[in-house]
Amino acid sequence: MYFLYCLFLLLVCAFLKVLHKFWWIPSRIHHHLNSQGIRGPQHKFLYGNGKEILQMRKEAMESPMELSHDIFSKVHPYFYTCINTYGKKFLIWLGPQPQLIVTEQDMIKEILNNKEKSYPKQEVWAYVKKLLGEGSVTSEGEKWTKMRKVANIAFHGDILKRMVPDTISVVEMMLERWKEHEGKEMEVSEEFRLLTSEMIARTAFGSNYLEGKNIFDMLTQLAVLISRNALKFRLPGISKFYKTSDDIESDKLVKEIHVAILEVIKKREAKMAGGVIDTLGSDFLGLLLKAHHDADIDSRISVQDMVDECKTMYFAGQETTTSMLAWTVFLLALHTDWQEKARNEVFQICGHNHPCSDDIAKLKTMALIINESLRLYPPVLGLDRESASDVRLGGLVLKAKTWLYIPILALHSDPKIWGKDVHQFRPDRFSEGVAKATNYNTAAYFPFGIGPRYCVGFNVATTEAKFALSMILQRYRFTLSPSYVHSPFQLMTLKPQHGIQIILRPLEKQ
Ligand code: HEM
Missing domain, CATH: 1.10.630.10 (Cytochrome P450)
Known part of the structure; x- marks a missing residue:
């Protein structure tokens, strides 16, 4: 009987611990940030938003996109939906872990330049x-x-x-x-x-x-x-x-x-x-x-x-x-x-x-x-940090250990920074330096x-890269092969899901 009683107590304690970690703490942080105007998708017990993120990523990978450089919604479909719904900073949940997604430049500067070790890398x-x-x-x-x-x-x-x-x-x-690939397609x-x-x-x-x-x-x-x-x-x-x-x-x-x-x-x-x-x-x-x-x-x-x-x-x-x-x-x-x-x-x-x-x-x-x-x-595609202690960030008060994520691509594809031609390939926008290209916005290109x-x-x-590209250009002209399928995706870094096929033509033979 005594053994059963102990076992029961142990199970109750374990249950309360799980509840504390996976429900009480997330709810408190959610409420704390919500009261400061930070919104975000509903937190699901145990899973947070992990399942939806994975599902949307999987769906994005199932179909290629048109040949455009507007790739944010394809690479980060979940963030894209959230930015459109909740604005430039929002809270998501990776399991029981809150993560504040930050795309506001002042906040980004404060996080990445901070010298007081307030924002170390995430555990x-x-x-x-x-x-x-x-x-x-x-x-x-x-x-x-x-x-x-x-x-x-x-x-x-x-x-x-x-x-x-x-x-x-x-x-x-x-x-x-x-x-061996001259005149032919190669990946x-x-x-x-x-x-x-x-x-x-x-x-x-x-x-x-x-x-x-x-x-x-x-x-x-x-x-x-x-x-x-x-x-x-x-x-x-x-x-x-x-x-x-x-x-x-x-x-x-x-x-x-x-x-x-x-x-x-x-x-x-x-x-x-x-x-x-x-x-x-x-x-x-x-x-x-x-x-x-x-x-x-x-x-x-x-x-x-x-x-x-x-x-x-x-x-x-x-x-x-x-x-x-x-x-x-x-x-x-x-x-x-x-x-x-x-x-x-x-x-x-x-x-x-x-x-x-x-x-x-x-x-x-x-x-x-x-x-x-x-x-x-x-x-x-992104940089992660966390708040080392309770900290003030751009008018917000964050609890210690709140994860922060800065999606670089969101800044690189923001028309407010780069102008209407943001999704076009226009290298000359950098001809008078990064500051001019970004309309003097700091923390816009990194x-x-x-x-x-x-x-x-x-x-x-x-x-x-400059050595490799120069030597390639000295020898070849190349065009995109008709078999190329446009599908940028994240596998640690930004990768072409189906490779990059080009047709290679030696210069002297043209
Ligand atoms: C196009 C190529 C590259 C890109 C876009 C790139 C990008 C980055 C970025 C964004 C960071 C900052 C991470 C953060 O703040 O959390 C970083 C850090 C780092 N990179 Fe690169 N990287 C490149 C090439 C390389 C190469 C070739 C090496 C090594 C030979 C390298 C070694 C490192 C190391 C060791 C760090 C950590 C620095 C630190 O935390 O002190 N990277 N890289």
Whole structure:
């Protein structure tokens, strides 16, 4: 009898705890924000709005769209509906977690530029942690400072110049493969995935794509698992007792990635020990190893830190740049007048020679095209933060741990900022700088973020893209293939759901 009584008490306590977390706290926050004029869709017990978000995303992916650059409603159908119903800031629920969606520029500036650490990154969701560990994208505080320092040195301007020979030979490798497709249709996003993988493997890790292939493939598999499990409700702590097949597979991948990256690290150490090289190197891997062996214990980073940071760079360096290159080639294939302008500029500056760093800096039309491509098709679609404590934000009072999400594409496609031609591809809108293009609106254009967490690889990505595009333009004219189906969607970054098919024509044969 006593046992049954205890069991009953235990069940009542557990029930009350669940009720407190999943009903009482959400209702309180909902009421708190509602009383300040923030509205949003109805919160559903346990699931929040996760099911509707997933359902609308699935429906959007089932049918392609017309060939237009007005992609916000296709990529973020739920946000699109909410903005039209509730206005520029609204509250949604990811399970029991409230998330304030912010598209007002003053608030965005305040969140991203805040120096008092009021808006750190959100606590990392378990699956994302499997992918990126606690590397510089996800970490905070002292750990972030150490990691950011290493990355800043690794991707510094002078070091970029040293990457030029590797960049050229990697693009040449790709163009060699393209010879087989001359006069025919080819899909380019997979090509750019190989290109950016080879680039990051060589420039950051002193290896090559084949050596790192295993790591890239496993990270890609993990990214697919993340997307499949995002927004699915799970009772907290349940994975300790019950693992789904995705949990098991992702745990296995995490272990294998760890081992594979350790091998890359050990190989560099062995080279140094065996006298093959006389320093650990000044590339990203070399700098990580130096930080690991730092005489000052406070600056030292652990083996796990090194592995996490390598994962971050393998993934961040490849996914985003692939997306940028793929959408830029798509835009140039569609808007052949701009393709011609870009080509003329490349010939004027580089002739038929390989570009050098100074040439790349002179490619003004190319820079405009890349800006406009990143505006219409930003590879990173949103930024997340949370309120560290109860905080005042743009006239609102937020409770601690309220998640914040800034959908970059909403700002990039706002006609009030960009004007009536907002959905048109018009690179010349940037010809007098970003400030003029945005009608002097700040926090209106930020494909690489804003503030202290600004993208560390921004220079690497844009330089690499300019080299690749110049060398492609020197050799080929291309148009969009009739088989192309327009369906931009989010799988971590902004991707073409069915690839990007172009028809490739060698210049000399025209
Ligand atoms: C077109 C290409 C790229 C785009 C659009 C892009 C975009 C971004 C954005 C928006 C952020 C800010 C995230 C935030 O504030 O929450 C970011 C951060 C970051 N990016 Fe990139 N990125 C690109 C290329 C790269 C490359 C090539 C690398 C590495 C080689 C890289 C490494 C990072 C890292 C480590 C961070 C975290 C910085 C920090 O939190 O301190 N990115 N990126």
